[in-house]
Amino acid sequence: MRKPLWTLFLSFLLLQPAMAAKKIYVVTTLSTYADITARVGGERVEVHAIVRGNQDAHFVRPKPSYAVMLQKADLFVSTGLDLELWAPTVVDRAGNPKIRSGQPGYVAAWDGIKLLDKPTVLSRSEGGLHIYGNPHITTNPLNLKVIADNIVTGLEKIDPASSAYYRANLKAFRDEIDRRVFGDELVRLMGGTLLTRLANQGGLIDFLQKKSFKGKKMIEYLGGWLKEGMPFRGKTIVAYHKNWVYFQHLFGLRVLDYVEPKPGIPPSPKHVEELIREMRAQKVRVLMAANYFSAEKVHDICAKVGAVPVMVPMGVGGAGGTGDVFSLVDYWVSHLKAAFETVNTKKQESEKR
Amino acid sequence: MYRTILIILALLLQLQARPAGQDSLSRRLKQLEQEVALLKARQEENELQKLRQEAGQAAEQGDEGSSNSKVFKSGQRSLQAINPEISFTGDGYALAAPQNRCGRQQPPSGFAFRVLGLHVQSSLDPFSLAKVALEFRPDEGVELGEVYVTWADLAPGLSLTAGKFRQQFGIVNRWHVHSLDQYAFPLALTTLLGEEGLNQSGLSLDWLVSAPWADATNVTLQITNGSSPHLFAGEDFSFPALLFRLGNYYDFNENTYLEIGFTGMGGSNVAHGGIGRGDRMTRLAGMDLTLAWEPVNRARYSGFVWRSELFYVDRNDAAERIRALGGYSYVQYRLSERWQTGLRFDITQPFQAANSGDYQYQWVPYLTWWQSHWARFRLEYTTGGAKNMTAPTSRLRLQLTWAIGPHKHERY
Structure with missing residues (x-):
């Protein structure tokens, strides 16, 4: 009878270090x-x-x-x-x-x-x-x-x-982020830290376009999300709220205006009308919004302008296929790229007619 | 260019070569190839170094200027930057009410300003936080709404508040009038707990417990002056009042929660030396229930709250014994980012002896429009009836509530 008790006591003692290393x-x-x-x-x-x-x-x-x-x-x-x-x-x-x-x-x-x-x-x-x-x-x-x-x-x-x-x-x-943002080859050549400094300063793409290495323009070594985002660099969008300021800075997007007249102020019908007029006049055809904003409002504006809505989650797990930070940024970039491709296709089709 | 050099070198070597030296020739060729490759790599490395330097310089552009351009400032006499958070809240309305039989209106139709609130809060030091709420009413002057200090980290989950505060008797008694979901406190609260609800000076201990029967349990113990003339002994109190509340909170899912609370309170209603007179006590009991649904992805646009409370008072004093019961229940639905609508039902017995079968009730439908987070309009209609009591006057009210400064309400 005593043996099991002793075994239990000894097991408890042996388990102590494991218990101590709590998460x-x-x-x-x-x-x-x-x-x-x-x-x-x-x-x-x-x-x-x-x-x-x-x-x-x-x-x-x-x-x-x-x-x-x-x-x-x-x-x-x-x-x-x-x-x-x-x-x-x-x-x-x-x-x-x-x-x-x-x-x-x-x-x-x-x-x-x-x-x-x-x-x-x-x-x-x-x-x-x-x-x-x-x-x-x-x-x-x-x-x-x-x-x-x-x-x-x-x-x-x-x-x-x-x-x-x-x-x-x-x-x-950090290495994975660098590779995902700039691509393997550019990171190998220039190093992630330097590229990050240059990108944060806002001069990376200009630098890569001006400089050459081994007879090739440096921009040709660019990979990752920045390369994928080249089709929408310099393009103009409308956003719902000032959610995307840091994204814009890295990817060189311009924002014409916001669905919210001021941050945190719900859009009035008058403001929405003005925004639609502005989008038509400036030929802005992409509206980007976090997916917790009103999908009805976003789709309504887009339908009136012929724009493409891009509703994406702000955080990890906010939509299917955004289970980690890498897939989340993949999601933002690929959806925005696809939206601009749709806009181009529509434009080409209308030109043909 | 490298290829040309290689070819010339190879030709020269071939010219000099003798048949017996074929091996040495190929060795030499290999060696030369390696040297050229090395030169090439060095040149690439130099090219890269130059690029990196240029990139570094480009990255530095726009950085801070030279140290010579710095201007040194002392930063003294700038302590106004640590002034407390100061906010004002305003609460006014336009009222339409029919005249009564005597030709008098009660309350009168027209415009009125109910209350201007001055709210100040700040950390006192690394250990405590102070809050002050002053109320300016056109007809009553200035009143100290709340003033208290809270020690939030007394022990794990335990906080202590000292001062004058709205007491945790159920849910809405704790709230300021301008932050209610309707214009006024429920009839049962104003009738049974007093016109302004329970607001006394003392100590409050709040303990957040992770109990096995709920997702969170909050235990509140308050010891206050029995200074409410309505319930206790008024300004001449001589015995403190004790309040105990147990709040159990359940997360059904990420969108829905339920809270059930039970409150008990007791105190003497004898002024001046009435300690120990067990027969001259006021006892109160309350129960509250809140069910809220707010989809996390659509919280700006959709949501539902059902809240109900029951109040019971038993006041036994020398002249009479008053036992009264009352309660309210309301539902509120968020229609969109700006619009909310709701309906409240109030019922209460009068706060008087021999009130069996007497009651007063009212219906309060309302529609709220948020201009922004800091300005709100509410259109509210009140109508009701009574048995052996005065029925509430039917009235239509358009209320405007606003806040200047960092004022915010954090309810759950």
């Missing part, structure tokens, strides 16, 4: 941050996201169940910049001092990213304001490298013993 419990606001955390944290983290990929991060009810999640969290990752206006309420309710702003268990994803679209006038007459700059930082895949850096810094503070492991995963992630 770091990470809660992120956006699903995109959760995917990045899972990549750099590997099997040493357990990650939960609050905002779904097809959900508007501005408007989330601060439910008690989120507070319970944060109560257990070792690390909390949010954008900051007042994107998640509801987050301070949930943090207050959680009563977990480790994850408060400024504490080791908090990561502000935006840190280190050059913010665009800083308001020059701080007034509600401008609609919803983000006083430090546009918070939709995840739409530029190069920013994801900085976000991954920040998350790894946060993980290291909690689990310094695994630093080398996180750093190795971070390097793999």
Whole structure:
């Protein structure tokens, strides 16, 4: 009778180290941050996201169940910049001092990213304001490298013993992003860091078009999403909300106007009429919107103008085939490219007639 | 060019070569080929280095200017930047109500401004947060709505609030009047808990628990002055009032949740030294239920809330014993990004003794239009009836509520 008891006791003792190596419990606001955390944290983290990929991060009810999640969290990752206006309420309710702003268990994803679209006038007459700059930082895949850096810094503070492991995963992630953005060959020639600097500065494509190597124009070495996005570089679209500022910057898109008259202000019929007139006059035939906005409104405008709607998720998992950050950016680029191809086909057909 | 050099070198070597030296010739040729390849690689590397340098220079363009152009500023006398968050809320209306038999209207038709709220909040220090709400009413002057300090991280899930606050008796009693889903508090709340609801000074402990029977459980314990003249002893209170609420929260799925809460409260209604007079007590009980559906992908455009509360008061004082029951229930549906509609039903017994069979009820249909997140119009009709009580006046009201500054409401 005593033997089984002893066996049980010994098993418990043997299991102790395994139990001690418990996973770091990470809660992120956006699903995109959760995917990045899972990549750099590997099997040493357990990650939960609050905002779904097809959900508007501005408007989330601060439910008690989120507070319970944060109560257990070792690390909390949010954008900051007042994107998640509801987050301070949930943090207050959680009563977990480790994850408060400024504490080791908090990561502000935006840190280190050059913010665009800083308001020059701080007034509600401008609609919803983000006083430090546009918070939709995840739409530029190069920013994801900085976000991954920040998350790894946060993980290291909690689990310094695994630093080398996180750093190795971070390097793999950064390299993969570089290859996906610029293509293998250009990264091999110029290095991802230099290309990223040049792209963020806004002069990459111009540089590649002017310079040659081995008798070939450098632009011919370009691959990845930037090459795929060349058909819409310099083209003009209409967007629903200022979601795509960072994407525009990388892919050289122009935005004529927005469906929202000002950020966060619902479109009035008068504004929609003016927008339609403007789209017709400027021959803008693509409307891009996050898929949590009104599909009816987007399709209605497009039908009146003969434009192609591009409704895509803002975050990972927000539509079929966007299960990770790579497939999410694939989705944005391929859908936008397809829209411009459709526009061209329609144009050619109408010219033939 | 390299190919030409190679051919010339090969020809020269071939001319000099003797039959016995065929092997050495091919060796030499191979060696030369390697040297040329090396030269070629070096040249490519140099070319690449130059390109990288140029790219680096191009990337630096537009960066900060030279250090000589820097202007140094002290940044002193700029502490106004840490002033607290200050917001104003405004609440006014236009009312149409029929005249009563005496030719008087109650309340009168016309335009009126109900309340101007001044809301201030700021972190006091790394440990606590303070909130102040002052209410300016045209007919009543300035009133201290709420003023309290909260220590949010007292212990895991535990927060402490000290000050004057709207008490957590059910759900809507906690809210400010301008943030209600309808124009006014439900009849049962104003009749049984007092005209402005329960708002007393004291301490509140809130504990968020991960209980096995719910997705989240909130336990609230409040000890306050029994200063409500309606329920307790008024300004001359001598015994604190105790409130306990248990709120159970359930996520049915990512779009739907349910919350059920139970509240109990008790306190003495004897002024000046009435401690221990168990027969002179006021006891309250409440139950609340909220069912909300809000599709995560369409939260801007669609949503539904059903909220109901029951209130029961038992006030036993020297002269009489009042036992009264009341409640309300409303449904609200979001029609689009800007439009919401709803219907509330209120019913209550009068707050008086011997009220068996007496009641008052009202229906409140309404339509809300959000101009933006900071300005809202509401058209609301109220009508009702009563038994052995005054029936609520039928009235149509157009309300405008607005907020200046960072003011926001965070409900779930």
